[in-house]
Amino acid sequence: MRVRPPKDGSTGRSSPTAPGLPADGTRVHWSAVKEGFREFGIALTTPAAAGRAPLAQAPKLWVRLSPYVVVFAFVAALLPVTVTVLVQDYKLSGGLAGGLAVAQTLPLLLALTRPLHAWWVIFSADVVGAFALNASAQIDGRSWPWPPAVIVGYVLLMVLLGLRESRRTLIAVFLVTAVGGIFFEQLSQENSDGSWVLMLVLAGVALVVTYSLRLRGEAQAKLAEQETISAAERAQRTLLEERARIARELHDVVAHHMSVITVQADTAQYRLANVSPEVQNEFSEIAAAARESLTEMRRLLKVLRNEEAQAERTPQPGLGRLHQLAEATRRAGVEVELAVGPGLDGAVPQAVDLSAYRIVQEALSNVIRHAPGAGALVEVDVEDRELRVTVTNGPARKPLSVLETSGTGHGLVGMRERVRLTGGSLDAGPHGDGGFRVAARIPLS
Known part of the structure; x- marks a missing residue:
């Protein structure tokens, strides 16, 4: 009589089973039992x-x-x-x-x-x-x-x-x-x-x-x-803090334009020939209104600024400083590839310029914190009257720091608020095999 060998390729000999296990070698799923009792x-x-x-x-x-x-x-x-x-x-x-x-x-x-x-x-x-x-x-x-x-x-x-x-x-x-x-x-x-x-x-x-x-x-x-209520309150507080920070930054953008209007209105009578008294009065009223608006904006800024916050006296960054940002990120251990499209040769509105820079900055900061050692690709270009910013990174290649196991959620909240305030859209989520992708589309008009 012929004996068929086992299909799994074994010799067919009976092997001793561990004590407490069934004869067929299956193990008792104690984890399922513990989960049931839990x-x-x-x-x-x-x-x-x-x-x-x-x-x-x-x-x-x-x-x-x-x-x-x-x-x-x-x-x-x-x-x-x-x-x-x-x-x-x-x-x-x-x-x-x-x-x-x-x-x-x-x-x-x-x-x-x-x-x-x-x-x-x-x-x-x-x-x-x-x-x-x-x-x-x-x-x-x-x-x-x-x-x-x-x-x-x-x-x-x-x-x-x-x-x-x-x-x-x-x-x-x-x-x-x-x-x-x-x-x-x-x-x-x-x-x-x-x-x-x-x-x-x-x-x-x-x-x-x-x-x-x-x-x-x-x-x-x-x-x-x-805990649910606290999480909701914390998310709401994070959102309000990000909105206040964005408003403080946009204040400088608007203040710059208002200052230009004031200077142009005040110097119109010296720069233009044959300006009638009526036009001079009109320019004077425009300048006065602009100066009053600047005063009110400064009061608004005091309301938005926390008591501990210090006023920023440096110029607001823009897309022109992306190379410096990429170089600083490389020094932090992240290989960054920067791809700037030809559509970016034209002028970009200052508010959009600032928002795009902050989005890239926050996305690269997240790569440093949550994907150490991963490479990142930053793509910036203008298509169809939209500024398109994409930051893509791969999976982490180094152990994650214990201090970065959980975040506050400010990064994505801030990016979404900036894009929303400029009328754009943001897509952020997992990408590829363990990577992450942030894609923003901001209209220029």
Whole structure:
């Protein structure tokens, strides 16, 4: 008889498997098991909304269904056991035993969504059952006033109560339970075996543990909500800071044009021949209006500038300084290739010139911080009356600094605001195999 060799090319010999592993060599996915327990724990500590079962907020179906499965299993086990014990051990009639068993167990299903309503029914049934057992005179050393099945069902009810009700309600339930146990202890000390103490202790522990879990979940939910609000506020503050910084820079651009208007209006009567008095007055009014506008702009700049910020006294940079920017970036360890198209020979509006320079500057700064050792390509050209700026870099080739593992988000926010204020568009995102690309289109008109 011929034996076919295995398809995987092995010799067909059986190799010993590691202890604890199945014979086929498959490994138990402990990570999946841990993840399942983690999700279950998160769902357990997440407060459920009114009228919804515990774990109702869980994303997975098996977690949401688990409370129903557990409670149904308890009911299915406790109901026949309770009837059997009451009939055979305590000698109650079948009808009374069945009614008590139903009242003591079935409301546990209601406790998934309305635990306090279920408690009223179950505790009342427990009290009636204790009176019935005491009247039957068939205790003979058996548990009284609470049989074991009653204790198990009541502790489960306390768990469901602790996950839903308020602290005041839980304290009231615990005190009523204690009063009921003490009452029956005084009613018949001969029949009582102290089971009421056991149920009281277990009920108290269940209430404390589940209520603590719920408080922890509520605290985590509030913390997550506060972190979301803080992130939104931080993003809004970043946006406002970038807008203020851009406005301060554009102030110099506008102030330059206003100064030119003022000088031209003031010197028109000396530069132009045969200027009539009416035209001289018109030029004087234009100059006065320009000087007043400059004064108001300086006041606006004081409002935008922070108290700690210092006024910039150097000229604003433009595309003419791209070569200096590229050289400084190379000294920082990034190989920069600069490609300036022929369409850039003409004049570019000063606001557009400044915005384009800042976009390139910020993009190269991001390459230095987040992609050390990567090469970068800067392309600048004018097409269809639009200034097109593209900065593309490859993946990082050096380890990322610990200080640069997270950013403040100012860079992209500032670039988007500059482009938006000039009526353009910006496209920024991953590019190629681990690289990044920033592409801006700014209209010149």
